[in-house]
Amino acid sequence: MEGGALGLSPEEWQAVRLSLAVALRSVAFGLPPAVLAAWLLARGRFPGRALLDALVHLPLVMPPVVVGWLLLVTFGVRGPVGALLNDWFGLRLVFTTAGASLATAVMSFPLIVRAVRLSLDAVDPGLEAAARSLGAGPLDRFLTVTLPLALPGILSGAVTAFAAGLGEFGAVITFASNIPGETQTLPLAIYAATQTPGGEATAARLAGFSLVLAVAGLLLAEMLGRRMRVLLGQGPR
Amino acid sequence: MPHGPDPLRPPLEVALRHRFPDGGGNAGFALDAAFTAPAGRVTALFGPSGCGKSTVLAAVAGLLRPDAGRILLGATVLLDSAARRVLPPEKRRCGVVFQDARLFPHLSVEGNLRYGQRRAPREAEGEEPSFGEVVALLGIEPLLGRRPAALSGGERQRVALGRALLARPRLLLLDEPMAALDAGRKAELLPFLARLRQRLRIPLLYVTHALEEVDHLADRMVLMQAGRVLAEDTPEALSLRTDLPLLALRRDAGAVLACTVLEHLPDRGLSRLSFAGGTLLVSLLAAAPGSALRLRMRARDVSIATQRPAGLSVQNILPAEIEAIESPRPAEIMLRLKVGDTRILSRITRDAIVRLALVPGMPVWALVKSVAFSATTPEAGGPASE
Numbered sequence: 001m002e003g004g005a006l007g008l009s010p011e012e013w014q015a016v017r018l019s020l021a022v023a024l025r026s027v028a029f030g031l032p033p034a035v036l037a038a039w040l041l042a043r044g045r046f047p048g049r050a051l052l053d054a055l056v057h058l059p060l061v062m063p064p065v066v067v068g069w070l071l072l073v074t075f076g077v078r079g080p081v082g083a084l085l086n087d088w089f090g091l092r093l094v095f096t097t098a099g100a101s102l103a104t105a106v107m108s109f110p111l112i113v114r115a116v117r118l119s120l121d122a123v124d125p126g127l128e129a130a131a132r133s134l135g136a137g138p139l140d141r142f143l144t145v146t147l148p149l150a151l152p153g154i155l156s157g158a159v160t161a162f163a164a165g166l167g168e169f170g171a172v173i174t175f176a177s178n179i180p181g182e183t184q185t186l187p188l189a190i191y192a193a194t195q196t197p198g199g200e201a202t203a204a205r206l207a208g209f210s211l212v213l214a215v216a217g218l219l220l221a222e223m224l225g226r227r228m229r230v231l232l233g234q235g236p237r
Numbered sequence: 238m239p240h241g242p243d244p245l246r247p248p249l250e251v252a253l254r255h256r257f258p259d260g261g262g263n264a265g266f267a268l269d270a271a272f273t274a275p276a277g278r279v280t281a282l283f284g285p286s287g288c289g290k291s292t293v294l295a296a297v298a299g300l301l302r303p304d305a306g307r308i309l310l311g312a313t314v315l316l317d318s319a320a321r322r323v324l325p326p327e328k329r330r331c332g333v334v335f336q337d338a339r340l341f342p343h344l345s346v347e348g349n350l351r352y353g354q355r356r357a358p359r360e361a362e363g364e365e366p367s368f369g370e371v372v373a374l375l376g377i378e379p380l381l382g383r384r385p386a387a388l389s390g391g392e393r394q395r396v397a398l399g400r401a402l403l404a405r406p407r408l409l410l411l412d413e414p415m416a417a418l419d420a421g422r423k424a425e426l427l428p429f430l431a432r433l434r435q436r437l438r439i440p441l442l443y444v445t446h447a448l449e450e451v452d453h454l455a456d457r458m459v460l461m462q463a464g465r466v467l468a469e470d471t472p473e474a475l476s477l478r479t480d481l482p483l484l485a486l487r488r489d490a491g492a493v494l495a496c497t498v499l500e501h502l503p504d505r506g507l508s509r510l511s512f513a514g515g516t517l518l519v520s521l522l523a524a525a526p527g528s529a530l531r532l533r534m535r536a537r538d539v540s541i542a543t544q545r546p547a548g549l550s551v552q553n554i555l556p557a558e559i560e561a562i563e564s565p566r567p568a569e570i571m572l573r574l575k576v577g578d579t580r581i582l583s584r585i586t587r588d589a590i591v592r593l594a595l596v597p598g599m600p601v602w603a604l605v606k607s608v609a610f611s612a613t614t615p616e617a618g619g620p621a622s623e
Contacts, residue, residue, distance in 0.1 A: 129300050130339040132326045134404050135356035144352075148343045232343040 012206055014181055015189035019213075022097060022172075022185055023165035026104035027112075027158050034109055035154065038116035039142070059171075060110040068174025071103055075175070095176055100183040103171040108161035115160065119153020120146065152228035156221040163217025167210060186210050246276030247311020249408055249440040253296055255289075255303035268292055268303070268464040274440040274457070281451045281472070282444045284461035284483070290444045293461075294412050297442065298333050299326030310407055310440075329408075330357070332401030336413045338393040340385035346396050347381040353404025366436075371399045374436075375429050391422035395429055402433075409441040415450060430454055452493055452533050460484070476533070477573065477580050485565040491535035492581040498526050507552070507607060514576030518552040519610040536571060538609035539583035542602040543593050553605040557581070559597050562590065574603055 008016065037056055041049065059067050075082040075093045085091040093099035123146050131141045147154075169187040176183035178192060190206045193199035252271035268289040274280035282290040295301035297308055299315065302323070308315040315324050315331075332353070340349050354368065372378050375395040385393060394414050401409060414430075415423045427450075434441070434454055443454060451458055451472055458475050460467045462483055468475055476493040479485045494517075496510040501521060508522040510532070517532070524530055545554065557574040565571055570590055572583040583603060595601070 124339075126335065126337065126339050127341060129326075130333070130335065131341075131352070133298055133300070133329075133331060133333040134353035134400065135327050135330065136352075137327050140356075145341060 008205060008209065009202070011180065012189065012202060012209075015184055015186050015206065016209060018097065018100075018181070018183075019166045019185040019187075022100045022104055023162045023168075025098075025101035026108055026165045026168075027162045029101065030105035030109055030112060030161065031154075031158055034112035034157075035116050035147075037109075038113045038120055039146075041113070042117050042120040056113050057110050059107050064107060064168070064170025065174050067106060068103055068171035071099075071106065071171065071175040075099070075102065093175075095179060095183065097176075097182055100172045100176040100185060103175040104165040104168040107168050107171050108165045111161045111164060112154075112157045115157025116150065116154050119150040119157075122153070123149045149232060152225045152232065155228060156225040159217055159221035159224060163214050163221070166213055166217070186213075246438050247313070248276055249274040249280075249297070249442065250307070250309040251293065251297060253293060253303045253306035253308070255292065255296070255301075255306070257292075266464045270461065270464065270466045272459045272466055272469050274442050274459075276440050277438050278456040279434050279437075279441045279443050279454050280457045280459060281455035282442060282459050282461060283448070283451050283455075284446065286446055288461045289464040290446075290461050291412055294333075294410050294442060294444050297408070298331045298410055299324065299329050300333075313407070330404065330406050332404055332406030332409045334394065334397045334401050334409075334411045334414045336416050338385070338390075338397040340388075340393055340396055340400070342385055344385075345381065346377065346383050346385065346388070349385065349396055349400050350377075350381075350403055353400050357403070357405040366402055368403065371402050374432060375399045389422065390418045391425045394418070394426055398429070398433065406439060408439055409437070411441065411443045413444055413446070415445070415447065427453055448487065448489060449533075452531050472531070477582060479561075479563045479565050479571045479573065479582070482565060485571060488537070489533065489535050490571075490582065490584070491533055491538070492579070494532050494534055494579065494581070496530055496532050498522060498524050498528050498530065500526055513579035514581070515555060517605075517610075518607050520608050532610050534581055534605060535609065536582035536584035538605055539574075539581060540604040541572065541583055541585060541589065541593065541595070542604060543595075543599075545602055546604070549604070550606070551604045552607040553603075555581075555603045555605070557601055557603040559595055559599045559601060561597055562595065574601070576603060 037052065040046075041053055041056070072094065073079055075085070077083060077086050077092060077094065082093060085093065091098075093102055127145055127149070128141050131145045136144060166185070167187050168185070169191070172183065172185060173188055173191075178184050178188045184192065186206055187210070190203050190210070193203040193206065250273050253268060255268040257267070266289075270289065270293055272280070282293060284290050292301060296303045296306065297315065303316075303318070305318045307317050307319070314320075314322050315329050316322065341352065344352065350368065350371070366374070372381070375398060377392070377395055377399060380388060380392055380396065385396070388396065398414070415426055418426065431454060443450070445451060455472050457469070458472045459469045460475060460481065460483060467483065468478065468481055473493045473495060475481070475484060476491065484490055494512045496512045496517065499509045499511050499516065501508050503521060506521050507518045508520070510517045510519060519532070555576050557576045559572055560575045560580065561573040563571045563573065568587060570585050570587055572585060572595070574581050574583055581603060589595070
């Protein structure tokens with residue numbers, strides 16, 4: 001096989017680019033609802049809080065294939081949500097890049113929620129009380145005090161989810177299938193290569209690349225977190 | 238001294254009942270307190286730790302919901318549990334200075350100061366000092382660009398005070414603002430509080446368990462113990478009450494006297510002060526002549542002589558008349574003495590009463606050393622005649 005940039009072939013690069021795009025989208029769309037869920041779980045006192053907590057953590061404990069299957073049932077063209085999306089917006093999620101992103105987002109959702117919730121819990125409620133006495137309403141307080149102070153945790157949670165999203169396999173292959181250029185992300189390409197005679201070299205190159213990406217992601221999360229804490233006046237200067 | 242009460246500036250009226258859940262730090266008593274804090278005055282909520290004074294302040298700020306109560310600021314209802322009316326804290330416009338400052342760590346000092354200012358309604362009544370005025374008043378100009386983490390404890394409290402003031406509060410609440418500071422930082426913050434007290438036109442509620450802060454700053458004192466208000470009066474009047482063990486049994490119990498600096502005698506190392514009972518010579522003070530200050534004449538520093546003594550180092554020999562002989566503790570006597578138009582206290586032994594055959598109505602001499610007066614910073618920089 002002809003070596004392209006960094007020794008990867010154009011097909012292999014396609015899998016890498018697709019993985020990055022899917023992981024990025026999954027974080028971009030997953031982050032706002034995750035922050036909301038984390039805030040509800042950290043500060044909310046409402047009936048059904050335990051249920052929400054369980055629901056959020058479900059993807060963490062369920063086999064990814066089951067998550068993919070549930071998505072297929074729900075968002076498939078005949079599924080209750082999928083049919084509506086298809087009829088109203090002409091939007092089809094199964095077997096598409098968007099579908100792969102959705103599956104990845106669902107799988108990494110608990111990761112982000114946990115990270116955000118930990119950092120929300122670490123915000124001193126006394127500071128929120130101070131903001132309150134200075135005339136800040138609930139949303140105002142959240143946006144000007146709670147969120148900025150929780151930002152390091154939120155950012156490192158997002159980067160971790162991004163790194164984990166690069167490797168999502170079971171849910172993606174079940175819901176979005178393994179279509180090169182559409183839904184064939186890094187792990188799916190590695191899987192496909194191992195199933196192909198003579199694909200060992202491709203598998204090894206892609207696996208090595210995955211490893212580098214994962215380590216880079218973790219280092220970036222750590223660095224961002226530290227930089228943010230200094231910026232927020234919490235860490236060592 | 239602060240200007241007289243202004244009918245346009247509403248006082249704060251507080252009446253609260255609250256039972257703490259069992260197991261809490263305040264378990265064992267219920268809060269049941271009522272008092273009034275006039276506008277333009279500093280009302281000190283004074284009492285031992287855990288007496289419920291901070292709870293009262295939190296309830297006024299709205300950060301704690303009492304079981305029952307009524308909190309009025311003039312015609313504005315902050316809380317009326319009977320009518321089921323509660324104004325949320327963000328609508329109360331109470332400036333709060335917390336013991337731990339609670340500056341926003343992600344904002345600069347200026348960002349902190351502007352936080353409340355941006356959210357204050359422009360047309361509303363309340364304190365309305367400008368940004369520059371507050372910065373000058375509190376001496377925080379050089380700190381504006383810094384982060385709270387880079388400030389000392391005293392600086393933090395000054396910034397917190399400025400932040401509260403700039404929110405145009407209708408009421409200022411200070412929750413033991415000096416409790417977390419060492420003696421040096423306290424001395425640094427006190428003059429700023431004193432200056433603030435002078436130009437304030439809203440009620441200021443000052444929670445503390447330090448009597449010297451009350452002596453320096455308070456116009457009125459609400460004495461609290463175990464959730465109840467024991468007494469409410471000026472610090473001068475309360476300092477003469479021998480029936481309040483919380484005050485009378487303290488080592489520093491004694492008359493609080495409103496004084497005016499008459500002159501300094503640097504060559505003698507003394508300052509001459511006038512008070513309602515005559516003049517006093519005390520160790521040299523820093524306050525300018527004409528300025529007003531309060532002195533605490535501790536009862537244990539006041540000796541009694543039945544004849545005018547001679548050949549004594551004691552500088553202050555005041556003609557007095559015994560008004561009452563009281564006994565807050567069995568072995569100990571507290572004499573209430575009439576000196577001119579005012580009263581002072583003297584703590585002596587029962588033995589001294591017997592030896593000198595002291596009886597009420599008897600003329601005596603009250604002796605106080607100049608160095609007995611704890612050095613006090615001026616409580617207000619301006620002239621007494623203001």
